Amino acid sequence: MMFFSKLVTYIPSLLKGLGITLELTLLSAIIGFFAAIFLVVGVLYGNRFFKILCNFIITIIRGTPMMVQLFLIYFGLPGINIKLSPLTAAVIAFIINSSAYQAEYLKGGFMAISKEQIEAAYSIGLNKWDAIRLIVFPQAFRFAIPALSNEIVYLIQYTSVAYTIGLPELFYISKNFASKTYMNLEIYLFIGIIYLIFIYIITKLTDIVEKKLYIPGFDTSHLK
Amino acid sequence: MEENLLIIENIEKAFGSQKVLDGVSFKLNKGDVKVIVGPSGTGKSTLLRCINLLNPPDKGRIYLQNTEITQLPHSKIPSIRQKIGMVFQHFALFNHLSAIDNVALGLIKVKKMNKTDAYEKAMFELKRVGLDQHKDKYPAQLSGGQKQRVGIARALAMDPLLILFDEPTSALDPELIGEVLQVMQNLAKEGMTMICVTHEMGFAKSVANEVIFMEKGKIVEQGPPLKLFTEATHPRTREFLSKISELYGESEKK
Amino acid sequence: MSEINSNLFFLFKNMPLLLNATLTAILLTFASIFIGMAIGIIITFLRIYGSKITKKIVFAYEWVLKGTPPLIVIFIFYFGLGKYLNLGPFLSAALALGLRSSAYQAQIYRGAVLSITSEQTEAGLSLGLSRAKTFMIIIIPQALRLSLPGFTNEFTIVLKDTPLAYAVGLVEILKAGRDILNQPLTQSITGSDITGTLNPFAIFLVCALLYFLLFEVFSYLLHFLSKKYEIPGFVTDKETK
Numbered sequence: 001m002m003f004f005s006k007l008v009t010y011i012p013s014l015l016k017g018l019g020i021t022l023e024l025t026l027l028s029a030i031i032g033f034f035a036a037i038f039l040v041v042g043v044l045y046g047n048r049f050f051k052i053l054c055n056f057i058i059t060i061i062r063g064t065p066m067m068v069q070l071f072l073i074y075f076g077l078p079g080i081n082i083k084l085s086p087l088t089a090a091v092i093a094f095i096i097n098s099s100a101y102q103a104e105y106l107k108g109g110f111m112a113i114s115k116e117q118i119e120a121a122y123s124i125g126l127n128k129w130d131a132i133r134l135i136v137f138p139q140a141f142r143f144a145i146p147a148l149s150n151e152i153v154y155l156i157q158y159t160s161v162a163y164t165i166g167l168p169e170l171f172y173i174s175k176n177f178a179s180k181t182y183m184n185l186e187i188y189l190f191i192g193i194i195y196l197i198f199i200y201i202i203t204k205l206t207d208i209v210e211k212k213l214y215i216p217g218f219d220t221s222h223l224k
Numbered sequence: 225m226e227e228n229l230l231i232i233e234n235i236e237k238a239f240g241s242q243k244v245l246d247g248v249s250f251k252l253n254k255g256d257v258k259v260i261v262g263p264s265g266t267g268k269s270t271l272l273r274c275i276n277l278l279n280p281p282d283k284g285r286i287y288l289q290n291t292e293i294t295q296l297p298h299s300k301i302p303s304i305r306q307k308i309g310m311v312f313q314h315f316a317l318f319n320h321l322s323a324i325d326n327v328a329l330g331l332i333k334v335k336k337m338n339k340t341d342a343y344e345k346a347m348f349e350l351k352r353v354g355l356d357q358h359k360d361k362y363p364a365q366l367s368g369g370q371k372q373r374v375g376i377a378r379a380l381a382m383d384p385l386l387i388l389f390d391e392p393t394s395a396l397d398p399e400l401i402g403e404v405l406q407v408m409q410n411l412a413k414e415g416m417t418m419i420c421v422t423h424e425m426g427f428a429k430s431v432a433n434e435v436i437f438m439e440k441g442k443i444v445e446q447g448p449p450l451k452l453f454t455e456a457t458h459p460r461t462r463e464f465l466s467k468i469s470e471l472y473g474e475s476e477k478k
Numbered sequence: 479m480s481e482i483n484s485n486l487f488f489l490f491k492n493m494p495l496l497l498n499a500t501l502t503a504i505l506l507t508f509a510s511i512f513i514g515m516a517i518g519i520i521i522t523f524l525r526i527y528g529s530k531i532t533k534k535i536v537f538a539y540e541w542v543l544k545g546t547p548p549l550i551v552i553f554i555f556y557f558g559l560g561k562y563l564n565l566g567p568f569l570s571a572a573l574a575l576g577l578r579s580s581a582y583q584a585q586i587y588r589g590a591v592l593s594i595t596s597e598q599t600e601a602g603l604s605l606g607l608s609r610a611k612t613f614m615i616i617i618i619p620q621a622l623r624l625s626l627p628g629f630t631n632e633f634t635i636v637l638k639d640t641p642l643a644y645a646v647g648l649v650e651i652l653k654a655g656r657d658i659l660n661q662p663l664t665q666s667i668t669g670s671d672i673t674g675t676l677n678p679f680a681i682f683l684v685c686a687l688l689y690f691l692l693f694e695v696f697s698y699l700l701h702f703l704s705k706k707y708e709i710p711g712f713v714t715d716k717e718t719k
Contacts, residue, residue, distance in 0.1 A: 065639070125307075185558035188557070195546060196545045221471070
């Protein structure tokens, strides 16, 4: 039980790391969500220019690895005189990355809504943006919940990549612990379990949100 | 200009190279009930969608209360649409809203009514179509006939000048058609101005003051229902109406 | 000489390194996908036809591998098991990404298998084939085709995960980029009169571009395969959307 006695001394820094991991995950998920709405509305309802621009952004981001985007922002931007702290760089990289994926999931939801829904909205005098906001979005969002919940699960796992730019999140702290104690197997198994616990909690929470927002006729169980 | 509620002047509409409407004109007075019949793909639905500008016509003019609505800027279109009710073939209820919210949405968001008044009015309209008991149900929990009656209540709530019915019963199981037609008949008797694309000839005979027969984007013949059914001048009209009566007349007798 | 020229010079000089790194990324993707496929097929079989306990164990396996950050799995293989067996960076990464992929591939195959009617199995059994043989000969060939669209997606996900192997020192594209950047300038410019600094933005942009090219090429090829091996009249949901 050498491992646990050593682990105890590391608890404060592990908790701090966990805090950063969760902060990074939530910021990216939430801000990324709003950016995703912008992207998907641009793709589906924008004029030619916005359509092409938003599609381009989504394609490029989904076509390159997360880690490369992170490196480009943290190690690359100083080359054009933009220096960011590891946390800022990570937050920006993860928001950009997540927004593209969330946009793709939302797009699926939007496209599942029939054209008649918009026409019915028009027919009672709603304008285009109100029709999207009040009629299409609430339905599209419900269809996209399982995918969006998956995205949060991805995010919490991939925030560990931020250790490569020196962000002291949970994985970074574990790596520190490993290099000090040489207890590699123990600490990585232990931290793996910690990640799993948080993923379990997130899954349960999104299930609750989904149940709360449940409306007859919006069964998404087949999408899981 | 005389006091017509709606004037359609020579409208044309094409989708790609296919001309769907080819010079359609008619007039509508307040309280008129017009039934449009014709083979499928003749442009009947397109005609309705031109009138409420879901698919604005390529050529021709439409006047609502003597104001031309075909040349309006985009921003003015919603205010026209709220004066023209529309009932859809596949109901098009907002799936994420309960029956009463479907009816109240336009009142709150378009007419900017306060919520209490809006829900009171919505409740009144649901009662009018006999669905006050089901106000909290979601579309997925309603039968087709009930959905269509909510669709009618939603259109009614906006106090439209006229209502367009786009084959309102053709997606319904036969035993559910009656309840929707009943509501439509009541509306007609109350003096609602209506344009109905439908093949329910019983409905046409009992409440329409004019039947329009369309084919290939043109009006072939129009007139009072009895005249059209008994002494149509055009052979195509006779042929079509007798076919329709065969198909739909049977179910009416039962 | 201008900065752009010096960047181009370094890139050109390091072309062999970048190309080797690209090849490594491709090999790692294939190795991981292959490991994932082998295990994924076994898991699919166990999850569908196994006993209750087997099903539960397989479910747990899938859940754990889908939920553990892939970096941790790579580190467990490379550092964690390093004391007992020396796998090296490539094999550690391939095993880690492969195991993770096996869980996702199993999900894809299961969806495909379950969409194949039980009549197909019965027909196989009626010919006297064993359950395992029926699965291999009748179900898998159909399921593989049906799962091509999902597989395409999974392939690109694994491709995009390969830079994680950077963390254990594998010279894939990203590591190559950093290595180029870390080269002592004097050494890089021996025998030439080029001076100046490397622009990290340019280097990582090239890395991103290489990944993007790989992504597009493999997406295109796999989509092409999906279309080619589509069973006529047998369209999966994913394709219609």
